[in-house]
Amino acid sequence: MSEIVEAEWFAGKISDTSIHGIALETTALIRSGLLPVGARLPAVRDLAFALGVSPATISNAWRELRRQQVLSGRGRNGTWVIGDRLVAQPKRLASSGDYGADVIDLSRAVPDPALLPPLAEALAKSVETEGVNLYTRSRIVPELEAAVRASWPYEAEAFLATNGGYNAVYTLLHAILLPGACVAIEHPTAMRLLDILEDRGVEIVPVQCDSEGPVPQSLAAALKRHPSVFIFQPRLHSVTAATVSPERLTALGDVLEGHDTLILEDDGVADISAAPRQSLGSRFPERTVHIFSFSKTLGPDLRLAVMSGPASVINQTQSYRSFSAGWTSRLLQGAASWLLRREETADIIANARAHYHDRARALRQALAERGLHIDGDDNGLCLWMPVESEQFAMVTLAARGIAVEPGEKFSVTPVNHIRVATGCLTDRYDAVADAIILAHKM
Numbered sequence: 001m002s003e004i005v006e007a008e009w010f011a012g013k014i015s016d017t018s019i020h021g022i023a024l025e026t027t028a029l030i031r032s033g034l035l036p037v038g039a040r041l042p043a044v045r046d047l048a049f050a051l052g053v054s055p056a057t058i059s060n061a062w063r064e065l066r067r068q069q070v071l072s073g074r075g076r077n078g079t080w081v082i083g084d085r086l087v088a089q090p091k092r093l094a095s096s097g098d099y100g101a102d103v104i105d106l107s108r109a110v111p112d113p114a115l116l117p118p119l120a121e122a123l124a125k126s127v128e129t130e131g132v133n134l135y136t137r138s139r140i141v142p143e144l145e146a147a148v149r150a151s152w153p154y155e156a157e158a159f160l161a162t163n164g165g166y167n168a169v170y171t172l173l174h175a176i177l178l179p180g181a182c183v184a185i186e187h188p189t190a191m192r193l194l195d196i197l198e199d200r201g202v203e204i205v206p207v208q209c210d211s212e213g214p215v216p217q218s219l220a221a222a223l224k225r226h227p228s229v230f231i232f233q234p235r236l237h238s239v240t241a242a243t244v245s246p247e248r249l250t251a252l253g254d255v256l257e258g259h260d261t262l263i264l265e266d267d268g269v270a271d272i273s274a275a276p277r278q279s280l281g282s283r284f285p286e287r288t289v290h291i292f293s294f295s296k297t298l299g300p301d302l303r304l305a306v307m308s309g310p311a312s313v314i315n316q317t318q319s320y321r322s323f324s325a326g327w328t329s330r331l332l333q334g335a336a337s338w339l340l341r342r343e344e345t346a347d348i349i350a351n352a353r354a355h356y357h358d359r360a361r362a363l364r365q366a367l368a369e370r371g372l373h374i375d376g377d378d379n380g381l382c383l384w385m386p387v388e389s390e391q392f393a394m395v396t397l398a399a400r401g402i403a404v405e406p407g408e409k410f411s412v413t414p415v416n417h418i419r420v421a422t423g424c425l426t427d428r429y430d431a432v433a434d435a436i437i438l439a440h441k442m
Helices: 007-013 019-032 044-051 055-067 120-128 142-149 165-176 191-200 216-223 246-256 311-321 330-340 343-369 390-399 429-440
Strands: 158-162 182-187 203-210 229-232 262-267 288-293 305-309 382-386 417-421
Touching: 007 044, 019 055, 044 055, 120 330, 142 158, 142 330, 158 165, 158 311, 165 191, 165 229, 165 262, 165 288, 165 305, 165 311, 182 191, 182 216, 191 203, 203 216, 216 229, 216 246, 305 311, 343 382, 343 429, 390 417, 390 429, 417 429
Parallel strands: 182 203, 182 229, 229 262, 262 288
Antiparallel strands: 158 305, 288 305, 382 417
16 A cells, blocks of 8 residues: 555544544554555544544544554644554653663663662561461561551551562552643652653643752743642652752742642652652641652562552542552562661661762762852752753763663753762763863854
């Protein structure tokens, strides 16, 4: 068949003219090869006429296939088949590479394995956790709930253990949001949060950030769109490494007063931050969900985070989990709770926090010695650097054997930044700084 698909031919292949039916049968045509990659689909109005449906029906079917990254384009510019993989994938995360030993990989803002607590004894003790090997779908084991309540930033109504922070966000948003809902989120933000939101098919409204966190005026403007959820990082920002000040948190609460938007706090960097834990949950307990991840401090293979919130929201999220795992491993929860009860763990985390601070400061100072001053404190696992051209910066650094992430992955609006991870950068600060100076300006 030709590259341009005729409306009459296409209509003859579709038997179910509902939105779901058109999307489903189109995927079958793509899977079979009758609609090859590169094929241009009929105009929406032409296909709607041939099928005897409204143009909105076709548009909604195409929207779902665009979400799955099977189709591309819209409107008068046409629509094409761009892929035959009929499973949605996180495009930002999927485009991150695995680099060889000769590359200085500063693309992943992850903890240094050498600075994490040893797990052998914790895992051995985990077999003593209450409920191990029962099929009871428990939300959180009592040992872990008791351990986290001791330092939780507010008195929460209900708790839920999840398989990591992003699993908590993914599960919650799928449990409470319909495609097309409006979500406000800080800008920039974690790329995986954007992947989750785009996969859910929601409208994303960015809230601008400065050195103290989300800007209240920008949040006020976003709230005029009546978002269902506002997502932000209440302590240390995983991309910019900025710390939300107590004064800024209060100002954000003032803006949110009188609105019914659900507040979703993602404390993913957790106690790598030297700042005290904080939450709007003490002010809005009836509509705040707080997520605290242990991946950066206790280890990513524990696959563990804890979510708190109103019982109604926690119950709804747990009900959605019944479609899949149903509960988080009680062995892993037990290992984490054992670690949290030990004073040595707090010392290990404090030591790691100091090392991460020193590493970020060493690179920042090396850049300052070369005339490039980067705003911000030496917190977290990365530096957020402005550049004249992301593409030029990425190519320049790659040519010198250095991998970083482009700022576009952390934004839905144009930016000119790169994120340089420093958590595992233990030496070669001068070489990295020299390369960044070359990449900074065209």
